Amino acid sequence: MSAPVMVGMKLPDVDVWSERVVVALGQNPGVFTGPGTNTYLIGTGPQRILLDTGEGRPEYLDVLERACARAGITGLQEIVLTHGHPDHMGGVRGVLERFGPLRVSKLGWPGNDERYELELTPIGDGARLSTPGATLRAVHAPGHAQDHLCFVLEEEGSLFSGDNVLGVGTTVIPAHGGDLLDYLRSLERLLAESPGAIYPAHGPRIADGKSKILEYLAHRREREAQILEALGQGLTRIPDMVRRIYASYPEALHGAAAMSVASHLRKLEREGRVAREGAELLAAHWRLA
Numbered sequence: 001m002s003a004p005v006m007v008g009m010k011l012p013d014v015d016v017w018s019e020r021v022v023v024a025l026g027q028n029p030g031v032f033t034g035p036g037t038n039t040y041l042i043g044t045g046p047q048r049i050l051l052d053t054g055e056g057r058p059e060y061l062d063v064l065e066r067a068c069a070r071a072g073i074t075g076l077q078e079i080v081l082t083h084g085h086p087d088h089m090g091g092v093r094g095v096l097e098r099f100g101p102l103r104v105s106k107l108g109w110p111g112n113d114e115r116y117e118l119e120l121t122p123i124g125d126g127a128r129l130s131t132p133g134a135t136l137r138a139v140h141a142p143g144h145a146q147d148h149l150c151f152v153l154e155e156e157g158s159l160f161s162g163d164n165v166l167g168v169g170t171t172v173i174p175a176h177g178g179d180l181l182d183y184l185r186s187l188e189r190l191l192a193e194s195p196g197a198i199y200p201a202h203g204p205r206i207a208d209g210k211s212k213i214l215e216y217l218a219h220r221r222e223r224e225a226q227i228l229e230a231l232g233q234g235l236t237r238i239p240d241m242v243r244r245i246y247a248s249y250p251e252a253l254h255g256a257a258a259m260s261v262a263s264h265l266r267k268l269e270r271e272g273r274v275a276r277e278g279a280e281l282l283a284a285h286w287r288l289a
Protein backbone atom coordinates (compact mmCIF):
# COMPACT_ATOMS: atom_id res chain seq x y z
CA MET A 1 0.00 0.00 0.00
CA SER A 2 1.41 3.36 -0.98
CA ALA A 3 0.31 6.97 -0.90
CA PRO A 4 -2.13 7.51 -3.78
CA VAL A 5 0.21 8.94 -6.39
CA MET A 6 0.87 5.87 -8.53
CA VAL A 7 -2.30 5.74 -10.60
CA GLY A 8 -1.72 5.13 -14.27
CA MET A 9 1.70 3.49 -14.10
CA LYS A 10 1.80 0.22 -16.03
CA LEU A 11 4.18 -2.72 -15.71
CA PRO A 12 4.29 -5.97 -17.71
CA ASP A 13 2.22 -8.83 -16.25
CA VAL A 14 5.30 -11.08 -16.28
CA ASP A 15 8.91 -9.96 -16.25
CA VAL A 16 12.36 -11.31 -15.46
CA TRP A 17 14.26 -8.94 -13.18
CA SER A 18 17.35 -11.10 -12.56
CA GLU A 19 18.47 -14.69 -13.10
CA ARG A 20 16.91 -15.47 -9.72
CA VAL A 21 13.87 -13.20 -9.76
CA VAL A 22 10.74 -13.41 -11.91
CA VAL A 23 7.84 -11.05 -11.19
CA ALA A 24 4.13 -11.74 -11.76
CA LEU A 25 1.81 -8.76 -11.36
CA GLY A 26 -1.13 -9.27 -8.98
CA GLN A 27 -3.75 -7.81 -11.41
CA ASN A 28 -4.94 -5.43 -8.71
CA PRO A 29 -4.07 -1.92 -9.91
CA GLY A 30 -5.54 0.90 -7.86
CA VAL A 31 -5.13 4.11 -5.97
CA PHE A 32 -3.14 2.47 -3.16
CA THR A 33 -1.48 -0.35 -5.12
CA GLY A 34 -0.27 1.52 -8.22
CA PRO A 35 0.23 -1.01 -11.04
CA GLY A 36 -0.76 -3.78 -8.59
CA THR A 37 1.14 -5.96 -6.16
CA ASN A 38 4.38 -7.51 -7.38
CA THR A 39 4.57 -11.21 -6.57
CA TYR A 40 7.96 -12.85 -6.96
CA LEU A 41 9.14 -16.28 -8.04
CA ILE A 42 12.56 -16.68 -6.46
CA GLY A 43 15.35 -19.19 -7.19
CA THR A 44 16.77 -21.00 -10.19
CA GLY A 45 15.35 -24.52 -9.78
CA PRO A 46 12.24 -26.19 -11.17
CA GLN A 47 10.27 -25.28 -8.01
CA ARG A 48 10.57 -21.80 -6.56
CA ILE A 49 9.55 -19.71 -3.60
CA LEU A 50 6.53 -17.47 -4.21
CA LEU A 51 6.80 -14.20 -2.26
CA ASP A 52 3.36 -12.59 -1.77
CA THR A 53 0.21 -13.50 -3.64
CA GLY A 54 -1.71 -10.34 -4.57
CA GLU A 55 -5.24 -9.77 -3.31
CA GLY A 56 -6.99 -12.78 -4.83
CA ARG A 57 -8.00 -11.70 -8.33
CA PRO A 58 -8.83 -14.88 -10.30
CA GLU A 59 -6.99 -13.59 -13.42
CA TYR A 60 -3.76 -13.45 -11.38
CA LEU A 61 -3.59 -17.26 -11.31
CA ASP A 62 -3.26 -17.37 -15.11
CA VAL A 63 -0.55 -14.71 -14.97
CA LEU A 64 1.30 -16.75 -12.35
CA GLU A 65 1.09 -19.84 -14.55
CA ARG A 66 2.46 -17.84 -17.47
CA ALA A 67 5.33 -16.61 -15.29
CA CYS A 68 6.12 -20.21 -14.31
CA ALA A 69 6.03 -21.35 -17.94
CA ARG A 70 8.29 -18.51 -19.02
CA ALA A 71 10.92 -19.45 -16.41
CA GLY A 72 10.60 -23.22 -16.94
CA ILE A 73 9.13 -23.70 -13.48
CA THR A 74 7.11 -26.85 -12.87
CA GLY A 75 5.67 -25.91 -9.49
CA LEU A 76 5.94 -23.85 -6.34
CA GLN A 77 8.13 -24.89 -3.41
CA GLU A 78 6.30 -22.78 -0.84
CA ILE A 79 4.66 -19.40 -0.21
CA VAL A 80 6.24 -16.67 1.91
CA LEU A 81 4.48 -13.42 2.83
CA THR A 82 5.96 -10.02 3.59
CA HIS A 83 2.95 -9.06 5.72
CA GLY A 84 -0.74 -9.58 6.30
CA HIS A 85 -2.32 -6.75 4.31
CA PRO A 86 -5.01 -8.01 1.91
CA ASP A 87 -3.13 -7.02 -1.27
CA HIS A 88 -0.32 -9.42 -0.27
CA MET A 89 -2.11 -12.19 1.56
CA GLY A 90 -5.55 -12.20 -0.04
CA GLY A 91 -4.39 -14.38 -2.94
CA VAL A 92 -3.01 -17.27 -0.87
CA ARG A 93 -6.19 -19.35 -0.95
CA GLY A 94 -6.49 -19.15 -4.74
CA VAL A 95 -2.83 -20.12 -5.24
CA LEU A 96 -3.25 -23.14 -2.95
CA GLU A 97 -6.35 -24.21 -4.85
CA ARG A 98 -4.52 -23.97 -8.19
CA PHE A 99 -1.04 -25.23 -7.22
CA GLY A 100 -1.85 -27.68 -4.43
CA PRO A 101 -1.06 -27.61 -0.71
CA LEU A 102 2.06 -25.60 0.17
CA ARG A 103 3.69 -24.29 3.29
CA VAL A 104 2.72 -20.62 3.91
CA SER A 105 5.16 -18.70 6.11
CA LYS A 106 4.88 -15.27 7.69
CA LEU A 107 5.44 -13.41 10.93
CA GLY A 108 2.29 -13.80 13.00
CA TRP A 109 -0.07 -10.85 13.57
CA PRO A 110 -2.68 -11.91 16.12
CA GLY A 111 -6.00 -10.20 15.47
CA ASN A 112 -5.26 -9.81 11.76
CA ASP A 113 -4.27 -13.20 10.35
CA GLU A 114 -7.31 -15.12 11.62
CA ARG A 115 -9.64 -13.61 9.02
CA TYR A 116 -7.80 -15.47 6.24
CA GLU A 117 -8.47 -18.88 7.87
CA LEU A 118 -5.15 -20.30 6.67
CA GLU A 119 -2.69 -22.68 8.23
CA LEU A 120 0.42 -20.55 8.69
CA THR A 121 4.00 -21.41 9.58
CA PRO A 122 5.40 -18.66 11.83
CA ILE A 123 8.79 -17.20 10.90
CA GLY A 124 10.62 -14.23 12.41
CA ASP A 125 13.67 -12.01 12.21
CA GLY A 126 16.69 -13.90 10.93
CA ALA A 127 14.72 -16.83 9.48
CA ARG A 128 16.31 -18.39 6.40
CA LEU A 129 14.43 -19.88 3.48
CA SER A 130 16.37 -21.76 0.84
CA THR A 131 15.68 -23.00 -2.64
CA PRO A 132 18.15 -23.90 -5.41
CA GLY A 133 19.95 -20.67 -6.38
CA ALA A 134 18.52 -18.48 -3.64
CA THR A 135 18.68 -17.95 0.10
CA LEU A 136 16.28 -15.49 1.69
CA ARG A 137 17.03 -14.01 5.12
CA ALA A 138 14.14 -12.35 6.94
CA VAL A 139 14.56 -8.88 8.45
CA HIS A 140 11.76 -7.74 10.76
CA ALA A 141 10.82 -4.24 9.60
CA PRO A 142 7.70 -2.99 11.44
CA GLY A 143 6.20 0.46 10.88
CA HIS A 144 4.02 0.08 7.80
CA ALA A 145 2.63 -3.06 9.42
CA GLN A 146 3.75 -4.64 12.67
CA ASP A 147 4.19 -8.08 11.08
CA HIS A 148 6.29 -6.85 8.16
CA LEU A 149 9.29 -8.91 7.08
CA CYS A 150 11.72 -7.84 4.36
CA PHE A 151 14.00 -10.43 2.79
CA VAL A 152 17.64 -10.16 1.80
CA LEU A 153 18.47 -12.31 -1.23
CA GLU A 154 21.92 -13.31 -0.07
CA GLU A 155 23.31 -14.47 -3.43
CA GLU A 156 22.66 -10.97 -4.90
CA GLY A 157 22.89 -8.68 -1.87
CA SER A 158 19.50 -7.43 -3.03
CA LEU A 159 16.40 -6.80 -0.93
CA PHE A 160 12.70 -7.64 -1.18
CA SER A 161 11.37 -4.56 0.60
CA GLY A 162 7.63 -5.34 0.62
CA ASP A 163 5.75 -2.11 1.33
CA ASN A 164 8.63 -0.45 3.20
CA VAL A 165 10.34 0.93 0.10
CA LEU A 166 8.38 1.29 -3.14
CA GLY A 167 9.20 1.64 -6.81
CA VAL A 168 6.96 4.72 -7.02
CA GLY A 169 5.37 6.92 -4.37
CA THR A 170 5.90 6.75 -0.62
CA THR A 171 4.84 4.24 1.99
CA VAL A 172 1.65 4.83 3.96
CA ILE A 173 1.84 4.50 7.74
CA PRO A 174 -1.73 3.30 8.45
CA ALA A 175 -3.50 4.38 11.63
CA HIS A 176 -4.17 0.69 12.36
CA GLY A 177 -0.94 -1.24 12.90
CA GLY A 178 1.34 1.50 11.56
CA ASP A 179 3.98 3.39 13.53
CA LEU A 180 6.30 6.01 12.06
CA LEU A 181 8.98 5.73 14.75
CA ASP A 182 9.17 1.98 14.14
CA TYR A 183 9.16 2.61 10.40
CA LEU A 184 12.13 4.99 10.50
CA ARG A 185 14.06 2.53 12.67
CA SER A 186 13.23 -0.17 10.13
CA LEU A 187 14.56 1.98 7.29
CA GLU A 188 17.82 2.48 9.24
CA ARG A 189 18.01 -1.26 9.73
CA LEU A 190 17.46 -1.92 6.01
CA LEU A 191 20.06 0.73 5.17
CA ALA A 192 22.57 -1.15 7.32
CA GLU A 193 22.10 -4.12 4.98
CA SER A 194 23.52 -1.91 2.18
CA PRO A 195 21.22 -3.41 -0.42
CA GLY A 196 22.12 -3.26 -4.09
CA ALA A 197 18.88 -3.66 -6.02
CA ILE A 198 15.53 -3.43 -4.25
CA TYR A 199 12.55 -5.46 -5.43
CA PRO A 200 9.54 -3.56 -4.05
CA ALA A 201 5.99 -4.83 -3.58
CA HIS A 202 4.67 -2.06 -5.83
CA GLY A 203 6.32 -0.39 -8.82
CA PRO A 204 9.48 -1.17 -10.79
CA ARG A 205 12.80 -2.58 -9.60
CA ILE A 206 15.02 -0.03 -7.87
CA ALA A 207 18.60 -0.27 -9.13
CA ASP A 208 20.30 1.56 -6.25
CA GLY A 209 18.52 0.46 -3.09
CA LYS A 210 20.78 2.25 -0.66
CA SER A 211 20.24 5.67 -2.31
CA LYS A 212 16.48 5.09 -2.35
CA ILE A 213 16.41 4.38 1.40
CA LEU A 214 18.47 7.52 2.07
CA GLU A 215 15.98 9.47 -0.07
CA TYR A 216 13.07 8.08 2.00
CA LEU A 217 14.78 9.04 5.27
CA ALA A 218 15.51 12.56 3.97
CA HIS A 219 11.88 12.96 2.82
CA ARG A 220 10.54 12.05 6.26
CA ARG A 221 13.03 14.36 8.01
CA GLU A 222 11.98 17.24 5.77
CA ARG A 223 8.28 16.57 6.50
CA GLU A 224 8.97 16.50 10.23
CA ALA A 225 10.80 19.84 10.02
CA GLN A 226 7.80 21.37 8.21
CA ILE A 227 5.43 20.11 10.90
CA LEU A 228 7.59 21.46 13.71
CA GLU A 229 7.76 24.77 11.88
CA ALA A 230 3.97 24.89 11.52
CA LEU A 231 3.57 24.16 15.24
CA GLY A 232 6.12 26.90 16.00
CA GLN A 233 3.99 29.32 14.00
CA GLY A 234 0.95 28.52 16.10
CA LEU A 235 -0.94 26.04 13.91
CA THR A 236 -2.42 23.48 16.30
CA ARG A 237 -4.79 21.30 14.25
CA ILE A 238 -3.85 18.70 11.64
CA PRO A 239 -6.24 19.96 8.91
CA ASP A 240 -4.67 23.44 9.19
CA MET A 241 -1.15 22.01 8.98
CA VAL A 242 -2.12 19.96 5.92
CA ARG A 243 -3.50 23.05 4.18
CA ARG A 244 -0.20 24.84 4.82
CA ILE A 245 2.29 22.05 4.09
CA TYR A 246 0.46 20.45 1.17
CA ALA A 247 -0.73 23.71 -0.41
CA SER A 248 0.68 22.69 -3.80
CA TYR A 249 -1.01 19.23 -3.80
CA PRO A 250 -4.54 18.53 -5.13
CA GLU A 251 -7.13 18.59 -2.36
CA ALA A 252 -8.07 14.99 -3.18
CA LEU A 253 -4.75 13.97 -1.58
CA HIS A 254 -5.32 15.91 1.64
CA GLY A 255 -6.95 12.96 3.39
CA ALA A 256 -3.85 10.82 2.88
CA ALA A 257 -1.71 13.82 3.81
CA ALA A 258 -3.60 14.18 7.10
CA MET A 259 -2.79 10.53 7.85
CA SER A 260 0.87 11.23 7.20
CA VAL A 261 0.93 14.36 9.41
CA ALA A 262 -0.88 12.40 12.15
CA SER A 263 1.75 9.65 12.04
CA HIS A 264 4.52 12.25 12.35
CA LEU A 265 2.78 13.87 15.33
CA ARG A 266 2.30 10.51 17.04
CA LYS A 267 6.00 9.82 16.58
CA LEU A 268 6.93 13.25 18.02
CA GLU A 269 4.52 12.62 20.89
CA ARG A 270 6.19 9.29 21.67
CA GLU A 271 9.51 11.11 21.70
CA GLY A 272 8.12 13.70 24.13
CA ARG A 273 8.59 16.57 21.67
CA VAL A 274 4.93 17.52 21.20
CA ALA A 275 1.81 17.32 23.37
CA ARG A 276 -1.84 17.25 22.47
CA GLU A 277 -5.23 18.12 23.94
CA GLY A 278 -7.97 15.79 22.76
CA ALA A 279 -8.02 12.06 22.10
CA GLU A 280 -9.03 12.13 18.45
CA LEU A 281 -5.97 12.78 16.27
CA LEU A 282 -7.59 15.03 13.67
CA ALA A 283 -9.66 17.07 16.11
CA ALA A 284 -6.93 17.42 18.75
CA HIS A 285 -4.93 20.57 19.39
CA TRP A 286 -1.16 19.98 19.18
CA ARG A 287 1.67 22.07 20.57
CA LEU A 288 5.42 21.87 21.02
CA ALA A 289 6.30 20.27 24.38
Ligand SMILES: [Zn+2]
Pocket: 001, 083, 085, 144, 145, 163
Ligand atom coordinates in the same frame (compact mmCIF):
# COMPACT_ATOMS: atom_id res chain seq x y z
ZN1 LIG B 1 0.90 -3.21 3.11
